[in-house]
């Protein structure tokens with residue numbers, strides 16, 4: 369049994385909590401939140417922009433309000449870090465140095481140098497670091513990755529990704545809305561598509577971004593549209609979280625290849641549809657589930673087998689942060705930022 373301690377019982381920590389309750393190889397032995405209200409016997413559900421929210425029952429689980437205390441006392445194999453992004457580096461380094469495996473939510477950190485500090489700590493330890501870039505594990509996105517890898521889409525002509533959200537209202541102390549703490553929508557939300565694009569197509573030659581603000585000030589962080597410069601095909605991604613409260617969260621993609629068009633569109637039914645040039649439109653088969661479940665199942669298998677994760681490495685998660693920084697630079701200067 370892998371003994372896990374979970375820190376941060378907000379929206380994402382609650383999602384992870386519920387998943388661990390249904391996993392056989394895992395025992396969630398301890399939880400930690402600095403807010404004592406969130407480590408009571410019963411914790412009200414916090415709804416975010418995706419996934420079901422359920423009330424947490426914490427009886428039988430060791431509870432802490434101090435992270436250092438939890439990693440010292442709880443005899444863990446692994447910590448799962450679901451705290452605000454500025455806390456990811458120190459918590460990750462402390463846990464690795466205490467001899468624990470680490471699952472850390474995305475984005476890995478607020479800066480590339482902080483990512484490097486986390487990677488150095490992982491390399492100096494004999495433990496694994498897994499950054500929860502969940503889109504790589506979301507079934508519809510896996511379909512796209514598989515169809516590109518096995519040639520069913522053929523050579524790519526264009527690829528477009530979108531992620532639009534109402535303004536997040538759930539975060540503790542509204543930390544998400546403070547761009548100094550979260551990096552704004554560009555780092556916190558849009559990074560999902562950045563990471564996925566990197567996983568499909570590798571590092572682009574450069575980025576050209578434009579952005580706008582509605583609730584933030586300073587360099588645009590509320591909404592971004594980026595063109596990723598690759599040879600021979602068009603690729604862009606758009607993301608933002610300042611849509612009106614009643615606007616439902618949506619994500620999607622449209623990829624045109626020489627063998628057909630694959631679309632994930634929240635406005636259509638079925639949402640995922642492949643239109644081949646030589647056949648009938650159809651929904652490719654996929655196993656239902658969420659990326660949250662599948663990423664945690666994957667990393668639990670890595671820990672159980674002793675095999676370091678390959679589907680998302682700390683270096684790949686760092687690369688996504690680096691590309692977001694280049695996009696910000698492009699917004700600031702109005703110029704293409706070269707990545708070569």
Ligand SMILES: NC(=O)c1ccc[n+]([C@@H]2O[C@H](COP(=O)([O-])OP(=O)(O)OC[C@H]3O[C@@H](n4cnc5c(N)ncnc54)[C@H](O)[C@@H]3O)[C@@H](O)[C@H]2O)c1
Nearest residue numbers: 376377378379380401402403450451453473474475539540
């Ligand atoms: N993968 C995804 O789709 C996804 C979605 C949302 C958030 N996230 C990420 O998950 C992380 C958490 O975001 P959230 O939306 O759950 O935030 P949140 O504000 O809902 O929850 C954060 C929790 O951490 C606790 N906390 C803060 N400081 C602490 C400390 N020093 N020690 C212990 N607990 C502390 C807070 O009290 C709160 O309960 C962020 O990195 C965010 O980017 C990922």
